[in-house]
Amino acid sequence: MNTDRLIIEGGRRLGGRIRVQGAKNSVLPIMAATVMCRGESRIDNVPELSDVATAISILRHLGAKVTREGSTLLVDASCLSAWDIPDGLMREMRSSVFFLGAILAACGKCEMSYPGGCELGPRPIDLHLAALRELGADIVDEGGRLTASSEGMHAGTVHLAFPSVGATENVMLAACAVPGLTRICNAAREPEIVNLQEFLRAAGARIHGAGTSVIEIEGGRSLHPARVRVMPDRIVAATWLCAAAAAGGDLLVEEATEDTIATVCASLRRAGVRLEAEAGGIRIRSEGRLRGGEVIRTQPYPGFPTDAQAILMAAMCPGDGVTIFVENIFDSRFRHVSELVRMGAHIRTEGRTAVVCGVRRLCGCEVCACDLRAGAALVVAALAAEGKSSIFRLDHIDRGYENMVQLLSDAGASICRTRA
Numbered sequence: 153m154n155t156d157r158l159i160i161e162g163g164r165r166l167g168g169r170i171r172v173q174g175a176k177n178s179v180l181p182i183m184a185a186t187v188m189c190r191g192e193s194r195i196d197n198v199p200e201l202s203d204v205a206t207a208i209s210i211l212r213h214l215g216a217k218v219t220r221e222g223s224t225l226l227v228d229a230s231c232l233s234a235w236d237i238p239d240g241l242m243r244e245m246r247s248s249v250f251f252l253g254a255i256l257a258a259c260g261k262c263e264m265s266y267p268g269g270c271e272l273g274p275r276p277i278d279l280h281l282a283a284l285r286e287l288g289a290d291i292v293d294e295g296g297r298l299t300a301s302s303e304g305m306h307a308g309t310v311h312l313a314f315p316s317v318g319a320t321e322n323v324m325l326a327a328c329a330v331p332g333l334t335r336i337c338n339a340a341r342e343p344e345i346v347n348l349q350e351f352l353r354a355a356g357a358r359i360h361g362a363g364t365s366v367i368e369i370e371g372g373r374s375l376h377p378a379r380v381r382v383m384p385d386r387i388v389a390a391t392w393l394c395a396a397a398a399a400g401g402d403l404l405v406e407e408a409t410e411d412t413i414a415t416v417c418a419s420l421r422r423a424g425v426r427l428e429a430e431a432g433g434i435r436i437r438s439e440g441r442l443r444g445g446e447v448i449r450t451q452p453y454p455g456f457p458t459d460a461q462a463i464l465m466a467a468m469c470p471g472d473g474v475t476i477f478v479e480n481i482f483d484s485r486f487r488h489v490s491e492l493v494r495m496g497a498h499i500r501t502e503g504r505t506a507v508v509c510g511v512r513r514l515c516g517c518e519v520c521a522c523d524l525r526a527g528a529a530l531v532v533a534a535l536a537a538e539g540k541s542s543i544f545r546l547d548h549i550d551r552g553y554e555n556m557v558q559l560l561s562d563a564g565a566s567i568c569r570t571r572a
């Protein structure tokens with residue numbers, strides 16, 4: 153296990169500029185989609201993350217050649233030699249389930265282990281399987297192992313019971329190989345899905361509607377290699393904004409776009425922060441003490457993102473007034489609360505609701521990053537706290553944040569990484 157720690161001396165204002173990396177949740181499905189293209193695809197603005205490394209291992213296991221040139225990833229899937237994902241790799245990254253649709257489209261069959269629970273609670277894939285089965289896929293689930301074949305697949309209309317991001321992506325990918333018109337109703341509308349559509353279109357797929365609730369795919373065309381740029385990571389953008397909001401400062405968050413995190417920006421403004429769109433990003437000015445009073449409810453896009461819930465909560469802890477958070481997407485996404493309480497936050501949870509009463513100050517201490525966004529939340533809290541914090545389980549943070557120490561140091565934070 154990774155024994156590194158982040159040591160943060162809080163209470164310093166942030167200033168200057170900070171860059172937002174390419175989006176983890178965009179690059180992963182795009183990497184899966186490259187297996188459907190016979191030839192070398194290029195993905196630009198690829199962040200260096202452990203989840204990306206896992207996806208590279210999966211691609212290599214499938215027989216693809218993968219090389220990195222700076223922030224560009226070249227994937228040549230001309231000669232695939234496998235259609236399975238070993239259990240070990242599935243366990244490393246449970247969201248790799250969207251390789252199912254891509255491998256089915258590329259190879260006509262796929263075998264992978266069932267993604268079990270994770271730090272966010274159970275991660276069911278019933279919606280993925282129901283949608284693919286509705287389109288005629290034969291999927292056998294035996295002893296935790298899924299074996300799927302696309303032999304009987306046909307085009308048709310799929311109604312998702314919930315706008316699941318992964319299920320939408322899986323159906324988009326699988327349907328590209330199925331002749332005829334497939335329609336996904338109640339599709340997820342996240343910007344990352346639009347980015348995936350951009351790649352598929354560049355590869356010759358006829359697909360439109362991403363970003364709305366109905367996506368249509370005219371499948372059956374073979375795909376050629378394509379090039380795409382990964383969109384900026386809107387949750388990383390939200391993290392840098394919340395960090396500056398809580399610690400105080402004047403920071404330009406480069407590549408942040410307000411339209412992809414409109415709800416987060418609106419909440420920060422209501423909490424007393426100044427945000428302005430500037431050439432190349434969003435400029436934030438904050439005195440560092442936020443004003444509560446809101447009820448934040450996580451929702452599918454364009455609602456408030458579940459991935460920013462912990463991060464905004466951390467920013468609201470040292471402040472005035474009460475803020476209520478209602479987590480509607482995941483069952484178990486308050487694991488940061490006990491760590492924030494250690495730092496002096498006043499938070500009570502009941503079921504899906506957390507009530508945050510602002511306190512005069514947070515105090516640095518030793519805390520555990522229980523999951524990726526919980527880790528980011530603790531970084532935000534530590535930057536605003538008085539004294540020294542030591543954050544461990546950085547393997548979670550490394551899944552989604554590239555070069556965090558350097559970026560925050562350059563913005564004026566006192567932060568370093570040590571080996572315990």
Ligand code: EPU
Pocket residue numbers: 176177178180247274275276277278279280281314315316317318319340458459481482483524525552
């Ligand atoms: N769900 C089901 N059945 C399914 C699929 C989903 O019940 O078949 C439930 C999930 O258990 C969850 C909810 O529906 O309670 C939402 O799940 P969704 O499928 O939309 O999420 P996902 O595709 O598994 C992606 C992101 C997550 C992000 C969610 C919600 C990727 C790789 N992951 O997950 O990102 O939280 O959408 O926006 O795109 C993160 O980056 O920290 C992260 C967890």
